[in-house]
Amino acid sequence: MKENLWSFCDGDGNVSGAASRPILTRRQAIQGGLVTAISSYLGASSLTEVAFASPGSDSERDLLVVLFLRGAADGLSIVAPYGEDDYYRLRPTLGLAKPAGKKQPAAGRLSDLNGFFGLHPALDGLYPYYEQGMMAAVHAVGSFDRSRSHFEAMMTMERGAPDQKGKDPSGWLARFLNAVPTANPTPLRAVAFNTVTPDSLRGATAVTTIPSLNDYRLDLPKPDMKKHGATVGTKAINTALTALYGKGDDEVTRSGRATLTVLETLRRSDPASYKPANGAKYPETGLGSGLRQVAFLRRQNLGLEVACLDRGGWDTHVGQGGAVGWLALQLKDVGDSLAAFAKDLGNDGLKRVTIVVMTEFGRRARENSGLGTDHGRASAMFLLGGGVHGGKVYGKWPGLKSENMEDGMDLKVATEYRCVLAEMIAKRLGGGNKIAAIFPDGNIPPPLGIFKG
Amino acid sequence: MPRLSRRIYLTAGAAIVVAGVSGCSEVARRVAPARHMGKIPPLPSTGDLSPAVRVLNRAAFGPSPGDVAQVTKTGIAAWIERQLDAPLGPETDESEVWQMRLRLRNIDVLHNESYDLLDWQGDEVRAQLQQAALLRAVYSPHQLRERMVDFWSNHFNIYARKKVGGNDSSPELVEVYAARDNANVIRSHALGTFPQMLQQSARSPAMLGYLDNQLNKKGVANENYARELMELHTLGVDGGYTQKDVQELARCLTGWTVEDRFLRNRGTFLYDDTLHDDGEKVVLGVRFPAGEGERDGIKALDLLARHPSCAHFISKKLVRYFHGMEDEVLIRETAEIYRKTGGEIKPMVAHLLNSPSLISSPPIMKRPFDFVVSTLRATNAETDGKSGVMEHLEKMGQSLFQWPMPDGYPDKTASWTGSLLARWNFALALSQNNVKGTSIDFGADSSPEGLVQRLLGRRPDDPVLADLLEAVRNVAPADRVALMLASPIFQWR
Numbered sequence: 001m002k003e004n005l006w007s008f009c010d011g012d013g014n015v016s017g018a019a020s021r022p023i024l025t026r027r028q029a030i031q032g033g034l035v036t037a038i039s040s041y042l043g044a045s046s047l048t049e050v051a052f053a054s055p056g057s058d059s060e061r062d063l064l065v066v067l068f069l070r071g072a073a074d075g076l077s078i079v080a081p082y083g084e085d086d087y088y089r090l091r092p093t094l095g096l097a098k099p100a101g102k103k104q105p106a107a108g109r110l111s112d113l114n115g116f117f118g119l120h121p122a123l124d125g126l127y128p129y130y131e132q133g134m135m136a137a138v139h140a141v142g143s144f145d146r147s148r149s150h151f152e153a154m155m156t157m158e159r160g161a162p163d164q165k166g167k168d169p170s171g172w173l174a175r176f177l178n179a180v181p182t183a184n185p186t187p188l189r190a191v192a193f194n195t196v197t198p199d200s201l202r203g204a205t206a207v208t209t210i211p212s213l214n215d216y217r218l219d220l221p222k223p224d225m226k227k228h229g230a231t232v233g234t235k236a237i238n239t240a241l242t243a244l245y246g247k248g249d250d251e252v253t254r255s256g257r258a259t260l261t262v263l264e265t266l267r268r269s270d271p272a273s274y275k276p277a278n279g280a281k282y283p284e285t286g287l288g289s290g291l292r293q294v295a296f297l298r299r300q301n302l303g304l305e306v307a308c309l310d311r312g313g314w315d316t317h318v319g320q321g322g323a324v325g326w327l328a329l330q331l332k333d334v335g336d337s338l339a340a341f342a343k344d345l346g347n348d349g350l351k352r353v354t355i356v357v358m359t360e361f362g363r364r365a366r367e368n369s370g371l372g373t374d375h376g377r378a379s380a381m382f383l384l385g386g387g388v389h390g391g392k393v394y395g396k397w398p399g400l401k402s403e404n405m406e407d408g409m410d411l412k413v414a415t416e417y418r419c420v421l422a423e424m425i426a427k428r429l430g431g432g433n434k435i436a437a438i439f440p441d442g443n444i445p446p447p448l449g450i451f452k453g
Numbered sequence: 454m455p456r457l458s459r460r461i462y463l464t465a466g467a468a469i470v471v472a473g474v475s476g477c478s479e480v481a482r483r484v485a486p487a488r489h490m491g492k493i494p495p496l497p498s499t500g501d502l503s504p505a506v507r508v509l510n511r512a513a514f515g516p517s518p519g520d521v522a523q524v525t526k527t528g529i530a531a532w533i534e535r536q537l538d539a540p541l542g543p544e545t546d547e548s549e550v551w552q553m554r555l556r557l558r559n560i561d562v563l564h565n566e567s568y569d570l571l572d573w574q575g576d577e578v579r580a581q582l583q584q585a586a587l588l589r590a591v592y593s594p595h596q597l598r599e600r601m602v603d604f605w606s607n608h609f610n611i612y613a614r615k616k617v618g619g620n621d622s623s624p625e626l627v628e629v630y631a632a633r634d635n636a637n638v639i640r641s642h643a644l645g646t647f648p649q650m651l652q653q654s655a656r657s658p659a660m661l662g663y664l665d666n667q668l669n670k671k672g673v674a675n676e677n678y679a680r681e682l683m684e685l686h687t688l689g690v691d692g693g694y695t696q697k698d699v700q701e702l703a704r705c706l707t708g709w710t711v712e713d714r715f716l717r718n719r720g721t722f723l724y725d726d727t728l729h730d731d732g733e734k735v736v737l738g739v740r741f742p743a744g745e746g747e748r749d750g751i752k753a754l755d756l757l758a759r760h761p762s763c764a765h766f767i768s769k770k771l772v773r774y775f776h777g778m779e780d781e782v783l784i785r786e787t788a789e790i791y792r793k794t795g796g797e798i799k800p801m802v803a804h805l806l807n808s809p810s811l812i813s814s815p816p817i818m819k820r821p822f823d824f825v826v827s828t829l830r831a832t833n834a835e836t837d838g839k840s841g842v843m844e845h846l847e848k849m850g851q852s853l854f855q856w857p858m859p860d861g862y863p864d865k866t867a868s869w870t871g872s873l874l875a876r877w878n879f880a881l882a883l884s885q886n887n888v889k890g891t892s893i894d895f896g897a898d899s900s901p902e903g904l905v906q907r908l909l910g911r912r913p914d915d916p917v918l919a920d921l922l923e924a925v926r927n928v929a930p931a932d933r934v935a936l937m938l939a940s941p942i943f944q945w946r
Contacts, residue, residue, distance in 0.1 A: 151624065155616070167665065167677050169612055169857035187871045203857045205850045206871040219878045221885045221932075236928050240936050241877065243924040249495045252818060252944050255870035263874070 061180075062354040062387055062428040063298055065291075065307045065341075066173065066200070067334070068158075071314035072150065073359040075379030076411065077327055078123070079137045079393060083116035086400035090366040094322050094373070096120065108323040113137065117393045121323045122331035125339035126384070133390040134342070134350060136450055140378040140395050140414040142361055146406075148375040150315070153360035158199035162416060166441040170203030173306060176425060177204045179434035185251070185258040186303030188216070193290045193309050201308060213271040213293045218263060262302055271296045280343035283336045287311050291341040298345070298353070314359060318370035338384060351386035354428045354451075356421070362411055365400050377410040381420060387428045387452045394448045419445040427453035494866070496815050497941060500917025504529055504812045506910040510946035511775050511817075512536060512806050513596030515827030518896070521910045533806045536597035537799050541645055543636035553593055560585050562632045567658060567720030570629040578628045579613050582635070583846075583853045584838040590826040591836065597806075601643035601798070602635075603822070604774050606853075607861030609638060609654050609686065613854035617662035618713065627663050630711075630720060631854055634659035647767060647796035648758035651686065655754055656722040658711040664859060667710040669703055671730035679703035681859045683757065689769070692762035698737055702757075704730045705741065705749040724750075764791035768801065773864065775805045777817035783808060816945035818866040821849030823946060824876055828938050831908045832883065832893035841889030845882070848875040873944075880938035884931045899930035908937045917942070 080096045081087045088095045099112035110118025111127045117139065119127055129135040144163040145156040156164055160172025168175075177190055190207045192198055197209040210216050220237055238260075245256030274296045282288035290309045297304045313330045320327045334357070342350055362379030378398075383390075395415040402408045422444045425431040428451055435444060499507075505524040509516040512533060516524075524532045549557070557563060562570060562581040570578055586606075590599045613628035634657045642650035654660050661667045664678035679702040683694050708729030712721050724747045734741040736753050737760065745752070757763055768787035772780055787801050794800055805811065819827060825846050829836055836842055846852055849872040856862050863869075882888045896903070901922045902913035911918055921940050925933045937943060 151616075169615055171857070174857075185870065187874060189871075202855075205863060205868040207850070208871070209848075216874070218874070219881050219887075221881065221887075237881070237932055237936065240924045240928050240932070241939065244921065244936065244940050247920065248497055248941060250497045250941075251494045251866045251870050252497070252873070252941050254494075256873055256941065259873050 060352075061305065061430040062352045062385060063294075063304060063307070064424075064429060065294060065309065065353065065355040067287075067338075067355065067357045068154075068198070068200075068308070068310045069314050069334070069357065069359040070150075070154065070310055070312045071359075072153075072361050072363060072375055073314040073330075073379060074316060074320065074327060074373055074376075075139060075141075075359070075362040076365065076373075076376075077320070077322075078120050078331065079113065079139055079380040080110055080118050080120065081116060081139075081397070081400065082110055082118045084400055086365075090400060092367070093371050094320055094367045096322055114393050116397075120328070120331050122328040123335035125332075125335040126342075126382075129339070129342055129384060130391055132347075134347075134386060134388055135382060135384045136388050136390045136392050136394060138381040138383070138394045138415060138420055138448070138450065140398055140411055141381050141417050141420065142378040142413040143417055144413060145361070146377070148361060148377070150360060155199060157358070157360050157417060158202075160200075160418060160421065160439050160441075162418065162442045168440055171198070171200035172421065172438060173200040173308070174202055174204035174207075175438045175440075176429070176431060176434075177201075177206065177306065179437045180425075180429065180431045182303075182305065184303045185255045186262065187255065187259045188262055188297065188302050188304055190306040191297070191304060191308070193293070193307070198308055198310065212289070213266060213296070216262070216266060258303075265300050265302060269296075269300060274299075276340065276344040278343050278346050280340045282340040282344075283333055285333050285337065287333055288337040288340065291337050292344075295341055295344045298349070316363070316372045317368070317374065318372040320367070320372040342384065347386070350384075354383065354385040354387055354424060356424060357382040357384075358417065364409060365405060365411055366409065377406050378413040379411075381417065383420070383424070383450055385428070389450055389452060394450055415448065416445050419448060420450060423447035423449075423451055427451040497945060498917050499816050499945070501912060501915040502812070503910070503912070507812050508533070508806065509596075509910070510827075511811060512600060514590050514600065514823065515830050515946065516910045517830045518833050518894075518907055530807060533597075533803065536595065537644065537803055539595035539598035539644060541598070541641055541643060543641045550594055553589065556588050556592060557585060560588075563636070565632070567630045567633050568718070570632070571625060571720070573629070575614075575624075575626055575628060578631075579854060580840065580843065582613070582628065582631055583843055585632075586635075586853050587822075587826065587838040587842065587846075588836075590822070591829045591834070591838070597802070598643055601802070602639050604771070605639045605643055605650065606635070607856075608770065609634075609650075609660065610856055610859050610861035611659045611663045611854065612857045614857075615663050617667070617711075627659050628854065630657070630659035630662060633657070633720075642798075644799050644802070645797075647763075647791070647798055648755060651758050652751065652754050654686070655682070655706070655709065655750065658720055658722060661709060661711055661722070666706055669707050669709065670728040671707050674700065674703045674707060674730070676700060676703040679706060682754075685859050687757040687766065688760055688762040689766035692760070692766060694737060701734045701736045701741075702753055704732070704734050705736065705753040708747070709750055758796055761788075761792070764788040764796070767791060767796075771801055771805060775802070776808075776811065776814040778815055780810065780814075783810065817864075818869055819944055819946050820862060820864070820869055821846055821851035821872050821876070822853065822862075824849070824872075824944065825879065827943075827946070828880065828883065829891070829893075831938070831943075832934065833896075834883070834891055834893045836888075836892075837890035839890050841891055845875060845879040845888070848872075849879070850875075876944070877935075877939040880935040883938065884935035893934070895931070895934060899933060901925050901933060904933055904937050908934065909943060 082098045097109040099110050099118050100106035105111040105124040105127050108121055110121065111124055112118055126135060143156045145153045147153060147164060152164055156166060158171050159166050159168060182189055188208055190201060190204060192201055192207060192209045194209055195211055197207055201207045242260055245253050245260060271293055282292045294307045316327050345353060358381050359379050361377055363373035363376040368374055398404045398412040398414050406412045418439050422435050422439060425438060426435060431438060505521045506516060508529050509520055509524060560581050562578055563585055593599050611627055611631060611634060613626060613631055615627040616624045617627055619625035638650060638653045638657050642653060664681055665675045666678035669675040676699055680699045683699060684690050688694055708725045710723050710725050712718055712723040726746055729746060731744055733743045737756060739756055741749055741752060765788045768784045768791055769779060771787060772783050776783060787804055790800050790804055851862055883893055886892060896907050905911045905913050905918055921942060925936045928936060
């Protein structure tokens, strides 16, 4: 199967399709005038679907939604350290305007998070959740992979390894699924909304990888096909399968019944006509559609435990833009889609859902001559859900003075990403005694206290 | 005291199946108490299963039309004998019948040195490896040999996507070495001698790259391969080795690497003495004097292969593979054969296939590869083994050479029950001639009775088939084929 191409630069920092890095005027850069130079960005994300568990019993675990921002998202813009002078010194063009006096979003300005950090204006859809204490950010977070290579860093992170030398090639989510089994025979326990199974799920056999829920169906023949005297009919085959798998106590027939139930549920309550609750409105984007389907599955009680979504378009080497522009466009989709998802679930629904947003590394502190940013090291993560001690920015902040930066130019990794994932698994996903099995390489740092439980 | 494997959570859950379902108390007595978490799920009844079908499901990848009659005519014992006698060898020409050679002739990875494959697209290398494996499993008359290739490929699992060199834009992955590994290690020794296969595996660039032994050098030992060598290839996690043994074994294997120097024979095994830790070592209580160079590794491998735990471990895996459960008596008997013959695979397999309990052993759920191959065989399909079929296998979750962990694809039923929809869709696609590059033979008799005979090799009056016959009676003939292949009974071997 073809690999997903998240459309970022080759190892030398040359964006595919961009022949050179022309120098822009400030105005052009800020207005994202170089969108075309960033070439074949695939903004599409794919959704993953999840399995079939009934709430309660062994599911005192949160539904886990993992959103991976592929292409090295600029943490310094997403959660901007406006309280640090060096930020503006290093980013004269890309620096984002400080928050207005009051603690609320003002157009085109950062929204204040804690008097030092501000949330990118394009994410203002998520700001209320931060204020209500359901969303937290972690800054200066990343892996110890120092390659600044997308391929290497994603591999490291999806394997749940501290650095490139991590030995276990299976994915951390796969190990999680294997370590924390479910009694439910659902076929939709872990869903990757994608065409290719992400590396974080490699080594798990019970993963469904589909671009959308529409692809989870029986590929029944069209009614007008007559093969060998057959008028193939939807109903007949369904009936027959139901009869075949209707009896029996063994794992195969039980799973067969579970599969048929899922199919029937999807048929009965067509995902396309799903009406979000609480007036939530999902963006008409891949990500919006994906999260919508996760909400749908959740509501249908189909046993979903892990959903994996991806979004590309973060490799902003040129013309990154500030409050408006390329990066802002991507962030708006993320913010609005996640906000719609949260609104759809409602505060009650969010109680047992944990969303983690991560990226493989961050970007250079200093903006470059193309008014974009090169590859860096640490970035930011978001955690959203009822089980989050939100309203805070976690992690030690190394600062942007060159003597405190890695190689004098990149934000240092002060918090290892596995620290966040491990705490999440222990406190929200029922995997407290399985951490060593899920993260076999090296030691996990102690938790930051991000989660309840 | 062996260090508990981090993978114990995978293996400890493997239920030892109690064969009580068929009411065979004698078998039940011989089975070790189950090590499982929670209840053992029940198994389906196999009904009036004919020995010929059972043997074809276990020793081969299921019957093709005519196979059952043929095996019955030859006699099962004689058929097994003939199957055991398959030629072994790395090259397609000598060890394949001419019809297979024809099918494989355009698969270039089989005819290239690893070095030549470095310039290929990764996708293409992988696709061809998978294609060759599928075609051999479906069409080779040496079915038992292909079953053993399946078994050993999982035992000596390699992961095609592991990066072993190159850079970001053109990474070199293990897959460039996989064809040679498959030929020189697995196919050459599948029914040969285990100690020899082990020696070859340790010299395989695919294995050395996959488990990082090419980075294993004096002073900076990399224990990855040494550990898996003991835990997964020879002794088993309870085999009685210590952490220190792993370290000492790693020292023995320092310098076992892959040639990657310009103008040399790149992609082949290289013993680099400058990287070898030449001091004295002690492995499993045996002293290895200093200054032995490459012999350290060779001796260590031999020591592992001759260790009683190895005989036990290999036997246990073979018993699981052929009998679907860990029958203590059979394991003991097979291990004894290993010890007596110095690890000859043929007599071990012969013992397991000729054992009367093969017929009464519990059903084993077909893994996706099993299922796809048996489906193509049952329908006498003509297939090119390419993406048309492979995309289905991928959806079922067993795209070959893509299992990341060295323990190989799992064999627990629970691991594969999620693939049912993908299996049903494959069956439906096949019956609608909707699998690119593949066509099946619908046969003359499309009555339910005719189909159970042709596709499942079963007698229609077998009570266990009553529901199946009923369910497909009022369905169009083409759909009947799909439903038979999608039926619960066809998911087991």
